[in-house]
Amino acid sequence: MIRSVQTFKSEHFFDDGFPLYVNRATETFHIPLHDHDFIEFAYVAEGGGFHHIDGEVREAAKGQLIFIPIGTSHVFRPASTNPDKQALIVYNCLFSPRLLEKLAGIASDPALLADLRLMQDGRLSSYTLRDADDAIGKLFLQLHREYSLPRQGTNDFLCALLLQLLVVALRARSDAPSPASRKFDRFDQLLAYMESHMAEPLTLSRLARVSLWSERHLQRLFLRHADQPFHLYLQSMRIRRSCELLRHTPLKIAAIAEEVGYKDIASFLSAFKNHAGQTPSAYRKAAGADRT
Structure with missing residues (x-):
């Protein structure tokens, strides 16, 4: 049986012309299997469950960072239908590929610039990283706070935090052991x-x-x-x-x-x-x- 996939559009998330959106969501069984026309970083903040992505089912565990490219179908599911037992709470950082152009104008590291190009062109596959020292969790907490309570310079600060997240993710992947x-x-x-x-x-x-x-x-x-x-x-x-x-x-x-x-x-x-x-x-x- 082939499940239908719903496409989430940028215009439903990006306000005032700024192509970045951050939220903190308790996952349920109501969100459909979906893909999107933007790039996403998801971070499992609490609890556990499952992540359905590209036809596979993977464990979703606290401290995971998941990169989800444009056009990749996925959905999170909690381990139980009873949210009182074990809620699955996920931070989502959504951004447009055009925001990467702005970040590329700031970045100077060749490996990071190459990574940004791959991401922008849709040639970087989905991946999952483990947040060993809670550095990624702290970044998502800052991203969510800054997005939820905008102040002077918020958009620039969010760009700086996203660039920091991209560097941390690149380092973690570069330091990964051999196959x-x-x-x-x-x-x-x-x-x-x-x-x-x-x-x-x-x-x-x-x-x-x-x-x-x-x-x-x-x-x-x-x-x-x-x-x-x-x-x-x-x-x-x-x-x-x-x-x-x-x-x-x-x-x-x-x-x-x-x-x-x-x-x-x-x-x-x-x-x-x-x-x-x-x-x-x-x-x-x-x-x-x-x-x-």
Whole structure:
């Protein structure tokens, strides 16, 4: 099924002839899949969810900067229909390619000028960056405040902030590791994601959506880098964590089972005994941490 794409036009966003617009929005399910005739930087300020872009579904996580060129279809979706659970809040900085001409007249760095030309000509593809030190988040906060409360020199100040954002984004992309090392980093990030979401259902399908790798490729990565299939790695990770909880906390065994992602206590007991060679109670007692 091919979904229709709505086009958002510049005239609905740019007022008084100044081709830049900034807002802070709580994403819902009401905004349609869309493209636009302007350039956009989006910054995930709070919460999490999903970003549908160019036919793919990617995780939207706090601290991400996403560059969205003209004509690229996309839409953000929160993780839940209930905004009280986890709202997805995104800053949007929209600007016309003609604003880049003004910025090019200020810039002098060859790499930045080349980047501006690629962006202006529509030859720069969408990309996502991680805001490691909150520098990008602070820039968006300044952009939003200045746009929302205009004062003398606001337009020039907004141009200066946008130019600063473009420089920061260029530096982050230039400092990115090689494709080979980036793949290892991404796999490490995926393992960290599994650790932090251990209590939730973790399937290859879910990890494929998060990592943007296919399920088959993920299976190969687990065999290559973890020396075991995905399901055995997941079980080992959960049992390893349950051993830590048995040694260092007074939590009941049923609570520990749920904490590490087992909804069925019988499945947990069976998996633990197969992995540790004894029951959770016996393990706790042998570790000297029997608190019952």
